[in-house]
Amino acid sequence: MASSVLLLLLLDSTRSLPPPRISFLLNSTDRPLNHFSLPDVSNTTALLLSNDASTLYVGARNAILSLDVSQSDVIQLNKQVTWSPSEAEMESCAGKGKNRQLDCPNFVHVIEAVNSSHLYACGSFAYNPHQAFIDIRSMSVVHQAEARAHCPYNPVERSSAVIIDEELFTASTTDFKGRTPQISRFLSKDGRPDVNLDSSVSRLEEPTFVSSSLDPAEKKLHIFFNEVGKEFNFVRQLQIPRVAQVCKDDVGGQRTLQKKWTSFAKSSLLCQLPKQLPFNILEDMFTLQPPEGADTSETLFYGVFTSQWSIRPESAVCIFKLTDIRNAFSGSFKTLEKETYQLKLSQRRDYLGKCGLSNASDAELSEVKKSFLTNEDIHPAEKVLVFPEQKYSRMVVMTTQAANGKQFNILFLLTESGFLHKVVSLDQGPRVIEEIQVFKEPQQVKSMIISSSKRVLYVGTSEGVTAVPVARCSVYRSCSQCLLARDPLCGWSQTRRTCTALDGSSADIIQKVEGDIVGTECQPSDEHVMKREVVVRLNELVKLDCPKPSNLATLSWSFSGTKALPSEFPQMRADGSLMFFASPTRFGGYRCQAKEDGLRELVVIYTVREAYSPRHLPKPVTETLASQSPGDENIGTEEPTVSDGHKNEATTTDGEGSEPKNIHKGDIEERVTVAKGETFSRKTHSTQDGSGSEEPAPTSRTDSRSMLNPSQSTPNQRSYYSELVVVTFLLVVCLLVLALGFLWIWKQKKAVSRGNGMFSPEDKGRTNTCIQVSELTTLEGGPDQTITQ
Structure with missing residues (x-):
């Protein structure tokens, strides 16, 4: 057993996935986000979007907010409701051993629309759950009361709640310690009683509730959760992802299971690659409704999973179909034997897992109490998407139509470290189009909601709410970069010559989500190629930067028309730049190219020339400015273009570059002219092997062209x-x-010598x-x- 587990782990470690193509750090100017926060409001644990997507309701710590999100580029506060425990309730919470600041405030777990005029909210309320009804127009609390079993006592415990036809369905714990789980219906209409789960038999084993979803055609509610699998004999407690069902209109039995669910049943979700250990912990589940007018059986459930056996961060996305869930609950069940408390396959009975058992016999309902686990597991409808080195905690999905009419589902996955990954599933596997940092500090409680109509994703964090546009096509400034992104939401407009969001009209749009990009209809252009001139003196240290258009691109340099750098030249550094000391043989033209998916494009062109002193100017300065620099004729006429892309670290390099042999030991101050015309002072620390570590420190910012006339140089020049x-x-x-x-x-x-001639015998030693x-x-x-x- 141990050897087989080890083998599976070794197989598991062989999976790999390319990195995100482009990365944007927090507050990046290339990928701006809209942040909303208030000094006295934090922990936005619940989000609700209005039907017209113009208002976002936020459940936070001690507050409920109404935010105006009608404009895509700004979030404004409409109204705020303060909903906090009294001082006496806070003292009572602290007296029970809870932290006054971390545990005792009111953390809103649930915010749902009851109808067009009122909201329902439920919060931890100093470890004593309360519910409130809020008037939407005035944003004021019209009623509040204790609400045990409606939401958890613990502020960070997960639960699920949804209002359907003004009735509240919840999956939560009901006690202070969070050990008693319950699935309930409250606010029942038409004189029906509130119902919950029969507790005479243990039907849930230490569950962690994740989400809920309605099947409107069969009037069933599906609850997704994790629990300990008691049907397996294992050394450790084995976590099993499950889906449970209850019928929306269930009222319980007449004598047996009075006011209890007669329709409760559960089944296992299997997210597993062939010959691999399963991903057995469900982190989040998103329900993707079918297009308008389509059959509801086409509903998809996107689940993000992790594994309790993983020795490193790893996640998987499995997609389940509603038809497969329905089939599982229509099949055979396992029965719990009272003597051994073991689950065994029972004879098939048609009434198990069905609705409308309020008039069923006591014998049938007794069988319902024992037979609630399906015999068959639910398998993914599509291939499993595996993401090594990533642990995702939340997920939302949207559907879009590409320029060729094909439908694509785009996944937005939130990592625990605060990065949002935008993923599209292609035939060759998942592709992470971009990653966007939305918060810095790791957080336990996060929430996400998406507006497909407004194409905005809202993320609730401990600091506030962040609005993330699902695409920013303008960041791709050339045709080739727009196509290389393979973003179904973006395409290159041939008439406007920009990368733009698809707006329904795709007559002049070029897009390449799948297939080869080489040979596309991109017209050659050099308007986005950076062209820079660097003027330096002999023996100055020169640095030429080359920003990578993407994390998947590889860079290469050429000099004065050659296909590659000559062997005697310094090679490319780890960050993709070139660094060398200026010499007569190194003046000329430098070109940096990027290669991705078989497509080469020019990124930047440098002209490096010598600056002459006034005593050695070969001709007047005005003539020098007008003359052509050495190497200009070798720059070439390649047409591919590139924009000032987001700088990322290079993944490959040929070396660190050569250094001059006459550098003495000690600290040497050198002048460094960088690509953008900035002058730096670089101190080189020599080592025993002759190599040096260089530490650039900015000294002044000058135009490199001004170095042609030393009389105009800055005072600090030597x-x-x-x-x-x-x-x-x-x-x-x-x-x-x-x-x-x-x-x-x-x-x-x-x-x-003169003094020696003054002595005589008569002097008798006198001098x-x-x-x-x-x-x-x-x-x-x-x-x-x-x-x-």
Whole structure:
């Protein structure tokens, strides 16, 4: 058993998926988002969109908000309802061992529309659930009361609630510790009693409720959840994803199962690849309704799953059909034996899992109490989409029609780290079109809702609400980039020459969601190719940047018409840039190309030329400005275009680039001219092997063209001529000092020799008492000095 599990894990680790094609960080100018927040409002745990998609109702901490979202580019506050526990209720909550700030406020779990005039809300309310009815026009609470079993006590516990025909259906826990699960109907109409789940038999085992969905044709409600699988003997508690059903109009039995569900049944959801362990934890479920006028049996359920056995983040999306769920509940069931508490296959009985059992016999209802788990599991209707290295927590789906008339379902998956992934499922597998960061800090409670008509996705976070447009086609500034995105929502307009959202008219739209892009009808153009000139002095450090159009593109450089960089040139760095010291052989034209899906396009063209000093200008500055730079004739005439794309780290590189051999050990200050004409001061720290680590620090921003005229240079630029004058002066001074020193030593020796001639035998050891030193002039030109002993 252990060896087989290990083998499956090893097989599991071989799956891979390309990264998101384009990444946008929070508050990116290329992918702007609309944020809404209030200083005193946080934890937007519930979202509800009005039927006309103009108003977004938000359930938050101690508040319910009405937001105007009629304009796609702004979110405005209409009205706010403060709904918080009293001070006494807060003290009571804290006295039960709960954190006053984290647990005791009122966290709104449920916000639903009762009718056109009122909203229903349910919140944790200091660990004592309360419900409220709110007038939509005035946004005021018209009634509130305790509401146990309507929503959880715990602020972060998941639950499900939906109002159907003004009746409330809930799946939640009913006690302070969250150990007693219940599925109930409240606010029952037409004199029918409220009903809930029979507790004489354990029908739910430590469930975590996820969502609910109505089957209007059969008037059944489906509840999706996870629970512990008691039917399996396993070393660890085995989590099983389930779907349960109850009939909307169920009123219970006459004697047996009075005011209890007679239609309750549950089935297992199997999300599994062949010869792999299943993804057995359901994180979220989204119901995708069929197109208007289509049969409701075409309803799809998109579930995002994780696995309790995964040793690294991994998710899968499985798609289930309503027809398969109906078939499972129409088949045979397993029966719970009282003696052994084991589930065994029972004989098929037609009334199990059916509605309208209020008049059924006691024997039939007794069998209903024991037989509630289907014998057959529900399998995905389409292939499983696996996402290695990603753990998704929420998901929404929308349907769109491409330019060729084909329907595509686009998935929006929210990661725990705060990135929203936009995914389209293609024949060759899922493709992550883009990832957008919507929040920074990991959060337990998140909510998402989508407006397909407005094409906006709303994400509720601990900070507030973020509106994310489902597409921003203008970020693709060239025809090739628009097609390479493979976004069903975007296409290239040949008449407007822009990447635009599909608006129903696709006569002049080019789009390539699937298939080869090479050979498309994109017209060659160079209007989006960046062209830059870099003017530098000899031995200056030059950096040429090349922004990657996408994470899937690979970059390459060429020099002055060559297909690739010569071997003696520095190679491309990890970030896709080139860095080298300026020399006569390296002046000329540089071209950077990107390759993706077999399509090559030009990204940027550089012209690197030398700046001459005033003493060595070969001709007047005005003529130099007008002349053609070296290498201009080698730039080439390739036509593919590219825009100033979002910069991302390169995935491949040929090396870090060569460095000059005459760099000495220590810290050397070099001047770096970068691609955009910015000048940086770069300090190189030499290492034992001769390589250096470079730390650029911005010093000044200048136009690279101004370097052609040094008289116009900024004051902090170094003058090598003045340094040469200073060095020459110091050398002359040193030579003069040495000459004077030798002269003084020679005079001293001469004076000593004279003194020896003054001694005589008569002196008897007496010496002359005065020695005169003359003609010794100081460096400063002072008078002669006499030394007296």
